Amino acid sequence: MSYCLNPRCPRPENSDDIKFCLTCGAKLLLKERYRAIQPIGQGGFGRTFLAVDEDKPSKPRCVIKQFYPQAQGTNTVQKAVELFNQEAVQLDELGKHPQIPELLAYFTQEDRQYLVQEFIDGKNLAQELVEQGAFSEIQIKQLLNDLLPVLQFCHARQVIHRDIKPENIILRIKDNKLVLVDFGASKSATSTALNRTGTSIGSPEYVAPEQIRGRAIFASDIYSLGVTCIRLLTERSPFDSYDINNDTWVWQQYLTTPVSNELSRILNKMVESIPVRRYQTADEVLNDLHKLSPATPAKPITISPSPPQPIGNSKSHSQIDLELEEMKTQFLGGGKAKKHQVNPPNPTSQSTSKSIIDDELEELRAKYLGQNNTPNQ
Known part of the structure; x- marks a missing residue:
């Protein structure tokens, strides 16, 4: 759609493929390139329109500000003119900042002042x-x-x-x-x-x-x-x-x-x-x-109530003693191993086996603890 910028036009809506308003005959293109498509704001000193730049292939959107003071009084209108001019000057002086709309054009057409700037979506x-x-x-x-x-x-x-x-x-x-x-x-x-x-x-x-x-x-x-x-x-x-x-x-x-x-x-x-x-x-x-502390601080590191897991082969003396005692019990017929025995154990042979097992387990214990005491690299 094309929107006629003539403030007195009774039917400003037009199709987007014409250059003159079908109702009042006003030009629909500003500087032969900027076409207003819909009004987006109005104040005491002017009107604002969403527009497109037809001079570029992509037809990017932009904003047209039309100076159209409705307030009465010479001083009020003069102040409005000053403010409108001032906005153009300030936008031009501020140059191109990514968080300030860029001034694209500033001109007078048919005795009305216009300012065209970047559209912020x-x-x-x-x-x-x-x-x-x-x-x-x-x-x-x-x-x-x-x-x-x-x-x-x-x-x-x-x-x-x-x-x-x-x-x-x-x-x-x-x-x-x-x-x-x-x-x-x-x-x-x-x-x-x-x-x-x-x-x-x-x-x-x-x-x-x-x-x-x-x-x-x-x-x-x-x-x-x-x-x-x-x-x-x-x-x-x-x-x-x-x-x-x-x-x-x-x-x-x-x-x-x-x-x-x-x-x-x-x-x-x-x-x-x-x-x-x-x-x-x-x-x-x-x-x-x-200087402020982060608004969402990282979760504090908490210590689990369960015993810490060993790192590598590192185990405490008590853990090693428990594991060796369990092995000893199984070798001597205790625990689950007992269920698989067919003949009752011989007391003499059991005593001899116990002595041998004790010696072997003690040797394992000493060897294992010796490895754990080796300094880390």
Whole structure:
């Protein structure tokens, strides 16, 4: 199917083999190559479509973002334009990172702005939470180990994401890697920008206090990532896991499965409301995370209650004595051997045999113990 990108088209669905909308006549191909096939999202500033790149033989899927502000007011529209342009610039500056969508194109067509980026096939963590339930400690550690290096990459290039939340983290199907998406709220962290109060951007539940005041810093992303972890662990809105009256997080009391004290300390430091008490860099969080004991320790080695099995020919003196005594009993007509005797034993011959057997068994015992005392190589 081809989907018409004209916002006013009453019947945007078309077949996939035509170049112009049969209803309104609008072009269905952007830059003669990108064809929208279905809408996948809409906000106050634009619409998002799943698309295919028909310029390549494999026709890979991609995402088209159309700038289409519906909010009223000159200042609001101007801010929307700024954010849309900013996302393109930031994606371009971040280059090619395997866990950030690649910018494929940015252009204007028929007086509308478009951004085309790599399609990430997978569900976001908000969807995963609904379907799978609360995350475990192991999953949270994996999430942090997967995403903190992405924050390192962004921050090293002076980019603050400013909108980290479960909806903006996608678990990619092909490799189970987490991908950070939606850089529309991102901001350049140049010294000039950091010293200037800006607009409050981001989702209120996940935004750091200083970001609400328009002063986002690198640690603001760390705060949002920590709140995201709390949301995934508790299945509750972060607003419900914070005690406003006492200015403290109370998320641990809502856990269905407890987490270790070590991980709790890390998360609590990530979500400190006062920035100087918080982790300042992703490196600091990773360092503490790597100090944690394994979430699933190996089973301890247990000693079996039964006697240990001999190694090679190694046996204890008591074992050897028992085995030799059993041999002696059988030779003298005891045990099971007694059942096969036809004539009663002669006492004199039995005494002589006993003496000979005793000597032979003693010789065997001495020889066997001598071999066992030989040092191992």
